[in-house]
Amino acid sequence: MIKTRLVGLLSHAKKYIVYTILWQWVALLSQVLAVFSIADLLERVIYQSVTAAVVERTIITLILVVIVRFSCERMGARSSYLACVDVKRILREKIYEKMLKLGASYKEQVSSSEVVQVSTEGVEQLETYFGKYLPQLFYSLIAPLTLFAILCRVSIKASVVLLICVPLIPISIVVVQKIAKKLLNKYWSIYTGLGDSFLENLQGLTTLKIYQADQQKADEMDVESQNFRRITMKVLTMQLNSTSVMDIVAYGGAAVGMAVALSEFLKGNISISGTICIVLLASEFFLPLRLLGSFFHIAMNGMAASDKIFKILDLPEPQTGDKNLPDDSLDISFKNVHFAYEENREILKGIDLYLPAGSFVSLVGESGCGKSTIAGIISAKNRGFTGEITIGGVSLSEVNESDLMKHVVLVRHNSYLFKGTVEENLRMAKPDATEEEMKAVLKKVNLLGFLQTQDGLQTKLLEKASNLSGGQCQRLVIARALLYDAAVYIFDEAASNIDVESEELIMDVIHELAKNKTVLLISHRLANVVESDQIYFLKNGEIQEHGKHEELMQKDGEYRHLYESQMALENYGRQVNRDV
Template sequence: MIKTKLIKLLADSKKYIAYNIFWQWAALISQIIIVYIIANIIAKLPAPLNYMDVVKLLAALAVRFVSDRLASMASYRASIDVKRVLREKIFDKLLRLGSSYNEQIATSQVVQLATEGVEQLETYFGKYIPQLFYSLLAPVTLFAVLAFVSVKAAAVLLICVPLIPVSIVAVQKFAKKLLNKYWGIYTELGDSFLENLQGLTTLKIYKADEMKAGQMDEEAQRFRNVTMKVLTMQLNSTSVMDIMAYGGAATGMVVAVSEYYTGNIDAAGTVMIVFLAAEFFLPLRLLGSFFHIAMNGMAASDRIFELLDMHEDDNSETAVINVADEGIEIDISNLSFSYDGERNVLENISFELKNGSFVSLVGESGCGKSTIAGILMKRVTGWKGSVTVNGQDIRNISDIDIMKNITLVSHDSYLFKGTVRDNLMMGSPMASDDMMTAALRRVNLADFVESEGGLDMQLNERASNLSGGQKQRLAMARALLKDSGVYIFDEATSNIDIESEEMIMSVIRELAKTKSVLLISHRLANVVNSDDIYMLKDGVIVESGTHDELTANKKAYADMYENQMKLEKYKEEAVL
């Protein structure tokens, strides 16, 4: 069972496989010599022990020990090389897929493939493949040696050897199907576990944790059942291989003893055959024990190749024009997009974000505003129409250049466990402490951070020791340090307190004086100062203009703005 595609992918590991086979073969030769010396010593009894026989025996034992160690080392090096190369391949593939990779594969599945999946293939390359070739070499070597002692006994042993691979082939088809099912259920269980863990707070709030726990129990039971089937299959096939291995060895021994009693071979030859009979079968028996792990690795490799073979956009990846030259302008024309191929999320969207302009996209939830942000950041693919950055098709621009020149700040910008400094330096790795403090001061967070230990203030996972407003202001400070040409704020002020919202909007309005800003907001009071406002409804731009122009039109924008103002006024009166 050799997967040529996998062997080609991991060509560098071939040399370690070859080393492993050679040193196992060297260990076998030394084992034959050891048995030959011992057989002759036994045959000469009760004659005195020869000093040179002892020296030769110790020398052969030393060679056997060194060969075993070197074979183990080659196996280890192959395993390490496989894990390194495969994880690099997976990581490089994700980089090429870009930020839209999760449209094709779940993040939890990527994690499973890069960890458990790769670990399974470690055994395939480090143990199974070398053992497969050695299992073919060992019986032939033993037959060539023992044929000089007894052709009949050696032939019987050699003929019995194929019984083990026959049993392996017999279970291969069933095992492959079962292990594919095992991996499918395993990845589904991982997906559910990660999703439920991330949404645990929500489940608690809605008292849905017990229901989800029940579903997880059912999925775990399915996984437990398929695992027991795998273990049962492995145990049964192992038992069959044991019977064939030891039965074959016993048959060869019986023939050797029979040959001895008929006078065809001497005592030393008989002892040699008896001692070496098992060596015909042990390599294949060991191969059988590796076989099931290798089959699991094969199932994992199928999933890994599905990832590595995923479609990548074929583009020339030309860089956008440097911000320092003439700034950045984005032009969107006749943009349409559909998630399911039937219902359009966006339809014939056209607008410009000129250098140094402040443009806002507004509309009710689900109208397609955030999808536009995803397209501009290349997180969403499969759209139709034209999107250009400084005249270049965004499809032909590398993710690196997009990330370099366009910064997205969303309502759930991720903050990492570590220090405030660690998180801020992601925006600008070369930023000094003074620059980071200045950025914190711009978002009115400097005093708080200073009171908690300064830039070395420790943040918990997802910055859970900060309030929602503080998290968003810290994310804003990080974005300011990046100093890119275009900023996209996607509901950056949602789900935070009024005070923090005003602080953030103040920073955005100030930023819009020197940078190109695209603001996506459901709250129209935040977009009043925009140069251009585009009102979306059901994926279509129904109105555009300045705030004054749109309110004067007395249409959808004006109605939405008036209703929001009434609601906010009602809230203020209710508080009073």
Template structure:
């Protein structure tokens, strides 16, 4: 019932639990005083030996303690809220720090949908565990003992019966816990799977519509949703059954204590006030534990979520533990590089290449040859590679991710554009960028003329830049990269799947940038590599050719073969009727 790992994680915040228990206990003491006062008033009135002014005075005392109890309850709720805020801030902060530590490779460890679910709903469940369940757990132990000490002075027999019945509730909770732990673990597995499917289908909705597969995806999600409904109903049935058991135990225990008090009263062993005190306080033996039971199921759900949260927080981040910085210009040395996404599919095999500072290097090859994997490895997106990658003489694993990202910027074919404004997208690269700097990079990528007709730098951008054309999105991504002013740029198919005009603008910009920066251009189109200082040809994960454009054509190898074929296809397209219609 107590997750030690979470307690250790929240070390230092235990003051909230202590304060919560204290205020609940203080509220209980106030309630005891009120009950004693009311019992005395009732007995005195019944016996006729109490004056009116005494009744009024005792009513005033009872009201004062009722107000004090309300204040204690309010303070207890406030402390619970503070504890909840503490656990939410710490956990979400740690999750975010771990994502940053893993960098762009976090998706190798877990899915984005699962992280969202854990960060939002999982943490919310743990908030109740820490803010409500733990204080209630300790108070549930303290309250019956306090009441026993008080009521034993009134009737030891009745107090003993009530105290003996109290442990039956935690025993029932422990029995339920064994069933609940396995069930809730399965519940979270089904829940995160449904979240993954939903996010994937939402992101790929357009593609599903194009291929008329939305019906199939919908049916699949319906099956997963039905599976989630069934597991949810099993959890609810388990919770309702356990609550029924706790209610039976609580009512039976309180009833046994009350019956004992009534029998003692009828036998003349208890006075009316003493009997009333036991009747009014008997339920208080069980209410704290009964309330604990209601929190218990939410807490168990939170503990199931915490297993996944702490598993993620323990994810190995050794690839990002480097502390060295890249200083000055960037050059890269790669030797015998090997990489596989899984054991049965090796992507790179013994790749060696050099990218010297200030060079324009192109890595070309057909789709699936391993080009983008090399770019991702240089940018630190993947770990677990074989061989060596050295940047400016330092091993990639020894370089801090912050320094790596400051020195090397990657512009891919699917660079992400955020909803907001053009200004907000650009200032991500340089927070203190002036308007003139932003306008300058937009002019370089020939996007400023279009934006001037809109709202300039404050032109609104919808989610993922959906209100821009593919070419405009890519040019905005390029402008953002230029504003970063890094030492090295990697362009991974940056001119793919866009209009001809945008492709020309981007390639001209890349060639111009190569005059002052280190540039690695990755493309399946050989024509994009013509002006490179060095061209590496990769095929089936291996570098098969190296040289400049003219030397590779002269060698009449694989590069010349693909280049010639692609040029013929382009010429055919230029002269085709389809091109003219287009």
């Protein structure tokens, strides 16, 4: 069972596989030498013709054999290690490179949990495939032929019988393989599904606790775990049964060979030493293949994992252009743009909008109307749209994604902050940023004073910056975006779900940024978009109204109704707070 594509992907390991086989073969030859020496000594003892020189020669031979076998074991283990030492690194690099090629929209084709699982557990399985299984496979073919070539001079009949019995083990392996392949594919499907559920429930644990739905999800995971346990037990049962079959074939074949050798001895066709050699070496015809059977199950698991890996590596890469955007201010134009996440659920229904270079444009509307989808399309997170989109006069489909990322920055309400220091998170935007530049952007978002009470730029952040408040996290995210100094900024609810003070600070920064950058602000709170150069009101995936705030208020349409409703609610809330 050799997967040529997998071997070709890691062709550098071939020489170490050859070295491993060579050391195993040398160890076998030394063992044969030891057996012949012992057999010769026993025959001399039986016939009382042993001499001190013979004993001395046998002892020296055995000592040399022990040294050779020890050396071969060490060198074989080293070659095996070297055969698989780079497997994990190379495969993980290939998977990561594929994720980079898939770009920001990779989640449209594969889940993050599946990528993580095949990059960890799946790759670990393939380490055994290269380090153990492949060398053992070839050695299992060489060893019986080597022994046959040696023992046929002792007894051709016994040697032929042993050699004929050897293929019974590969036949049993092939039969098992046909059963195991389907079973292991199902095993990996259930395994990755369980991983998806676990990751999702872990990320949403706080929400589950709040709504007391944690027990429900725990029960659901129990069911999935039971399914995984059952499929695991089926795999283990299959492995145990196949191992038993291979044991019967191996030891049964060796017993048949021994019986033939004893029969030939009783007929006087072979000597005592020859009989002893065949009896002692009969099992060596089968043990390499028997050991191969032990590695076979791990290799099959690795093959199932490799199918998952190649499924990811074979994902179609999005069509990206090779054009670069101009370095000056950029305008953005949408003409009759349609988009659907699912075939029967269209999100955008012929959108037309225009963001002039250096303008401050806002996108508003009720939840689910397609605002974030537009932000995702501009930032290449969502693909598969139809219509015409241009940035700086260049069609979005023709723009190189890396260059697009240099010119467009998307800031969401949940943009990721990495575990590490504040400085490390800021340097993601500009690796060569000076301390003064970093402090300047932190000052703009009114975060520098707080950090100076901590450890400054070396302030430690926990995972997702959970040791900062929501407002502080969002301000740090915006500071990082400001340091990047892009031509286009998209703020997707960047001032939502935070305290009023932080919201006002963030809006001040956005208004200041809009003086010399192209800014698209997506906000559910209309009070934040009043000063926009242009406001687009979305409803059900269509532009219902657009214009300046005053113009939209005069139209007395959907925008005015929503704005007045929000203002009335906010005024009521402020009145209640004063009364309290």
